[in-house]
Amino acid sequence: MAKIMIIDDDKEWAENTAMLVRNAGHDVMVSHTTKGATQLLTEVKPDLIILDVMFPDNPAAGFDLAREIRRTKPIKNTPIILLTGINQHFEMDFSSADIDPDWMPVHDFMEKPVKMPVLLKKMERLLQKKS
């Protein structure tokens, strides 16, 4: 059983996903904001983070948090799966190919709406790699 942290401002989606991830046998925590998230993550030390890009106060808050995580020693190597629902309409178009230690320091990337079996498969792969 792994500790998973879901950080997404869409409460309904986050809670539903948390339920499905719990059903897959993991311990899940949910946060709806990136504010104070680094502190929380340092305390919880999750095995994997599912992180949304856009939050109401900052359209790139997910990127900022991912970069902050990489600078925070106890959690710097925690795998991150980045999620977005705003891709393709804008020039900030990005994909798995853009994963980069400085610009997009995450381990995997998915577009919303997320297909649960695909998310679970990606999670298992990253958790296996971590262990």
Place this chain on the structure above:
Amino acid sequence: MGSFRLYPAPKPGDVARQQPTVNGLPSAMLLQNALWFTRIRWSVVAVLSGFGAVCILIGNDALRRFGIRPPGLWPLIMAFILALLNVLSIRWIRRLSTRTSFPWADVAANIWFQIVSDLIVLTVVVYRIGATETVIAFAYLFHITLTCIFFGRRDSFVVTMVSTALFLATVFLEAMDILPRSGIFMRTSLDQHNMLRLIIFAGFTVFVWFVLWYLVSTLSDAVRRRDCELEAANKHIARADEEINLQMLRVTHDLKAPFSGIESNIQILKHTHWNDMPESVREIINKIEARSMTLRARISDILTLGSLRSAQSHDKIVEPVNLRALLDAVWGDVQGLALEKKVSVEVTGHASVVSDTRQLKILFLNLISNAVAYSYERGTVEVAIEEEPDRVNVRITDHGIGISDEALPRIFEDFYRTSEAAAVNPNSTGLGLAIVRQIASNLRLGIEVESEQGKGTTFHVHIPKDRRRNHNGENYDH
């Protein structure tokens, strides 16, 4: 969610009122002009040296025969002093140029050094050539005019006053015999004791200077003020663009979020209570899911099309694009759909073009996902990159349902779907090929379609190769 800020368009003149006083050119431009100023000075050094040398060659007796007073060595001495001052100015400018940033005051100090040293040298030259018997005094106008352009009215007025003071002091000291009488002609107006003529000449000269100062400084100020207005308007437009983009992001996020909610709730039902539900309920849930997906895809396509239609030519990000890498990435994105339909996709060939990666990606995503969606199960889709002398051709071929001859001219219309297409792909929005048409128009691509009903369709995308320069004029042709 979110906030809204309205930026009303500025009225002409409003921006200027918000701007600080226009004191002169920006520092980078001022530095360029400081360097240009030193180049012009070399020609003055050359003229003075040439004049001195010619006078020596002709000889004093010959000069006197022409009524010219032999100048001696002063032209050469003044040329030497001017050259020395110029070398100092150039070294100063080079030191400033090596810095990553330089304050305006540092560059202005260099130009002031050049102007003051020029005015001193010029006053000596004016005195030697003849302050009132020649028109050499009008050489002060060069500095008055240049200061009006480089700096504001106050500074150019100071230069006009200093020039006037130096010129009138020379005339006065000479007239009062405090300075020995000088001039290149043997008989001077001072020799003739025509004081009235002297006063009229000096007064008229200074009058012309002040009129010219007033005209040039007023015009230069107006031009600079206009520059400031344009710069502020540009900044305002850029800020408004940024705000629109942000609002679009928020609107897109807010429009799509409910569908994520609906679909995640359906996933909960499917993963937790699916087996407890009767078949009829499951069917309804599947229909809700399908309609939700269709509506989300339609919103997504409408937003994409809107964003592409509002994009101006300067919105294109023109850069080298590795087509093979781009098509492999697109293939990755449609892999899920291809696996679902058991359709294999084969990408062949390599080429690079200069274009907009984002728009090309959307175009190929639409064409390849269409090819997969309208293929028969276990079919194949071939994507071939072919390099031709003046263009790159990307050929996307499927062996699916095809398009009838009647429908073919209409496939790029908004929301157009044939009944066969709607039957095979009920989730289609009918906007995919409208998006393709818009991108083709934005990027000036050529598209050809060949199709045979029941046998398949081939799209040819022609990307021109001659667009080697981007909109900033940078050359990609190495």
